[in-house]
Amino acid sequence: DIQMTQSPSFLSASVGDRVTINCKASQNINKYLDWYQQKLGEAPKLLIYNTNSLHTAIPSRFSGSGSGTDFTLTISSLQPEDVATYFCFQHNSGNTFGAGTKLELK
């Protein structure tokens, strides 16, 4: 089974900061990596799919990059409404979520 190692587990940043969250796969997953945002008490929401494709109506400050085993979610300028937990998800072989990154405002 493919394991997904997400880092950091917790992140504190200020409004306007550039934020990066990383996900490392235990083996090559090609481009099949998505990013989800989950706000408190809500269902997860798709942000980025297949490494770098922005889902419908997602603000352009969110972007994704990477390939093979190493992937990154970037928020170019953090906004208050971005406070949430972020999960990566691979669907190249089976389906596996990362453990999550909790993002809060400093």
Added chain:
Amino acid sequence: EVKLQQSGDELVRPGASVKISCKASGYTFTSYSMHWVKQRPGQGLEWIGAIIPIIDTTEYNQKFKGKATLTADKSSNTANMELSRLTSEDSAVYYCAREKKAGPLDYWGQGVMVTVSS
């Protein structure tokens, strides 16, 4: 508008089974796989499995084989998940989620909280 409406929260006894549903609307139900995801309180997301409604083919996370059974009712556009032999470890929120072409989960239900308690 795509919508996945899940059934209500459940309180069930240890050892019992529970069936939760996910009614799809706003798209052709048989054209998309439906996935199920578990989230224990304050924890991360676990992929349980998926069903392809048009051919009733299922795929499960090995951890949930024998625990979860996925079905799809094409007449009512509803995906179902039955959880059996419930223990406290099964207390969680369970989500259904539609698979967009090529893998990502683009629409999610609101979640069903299952509480296992005597």
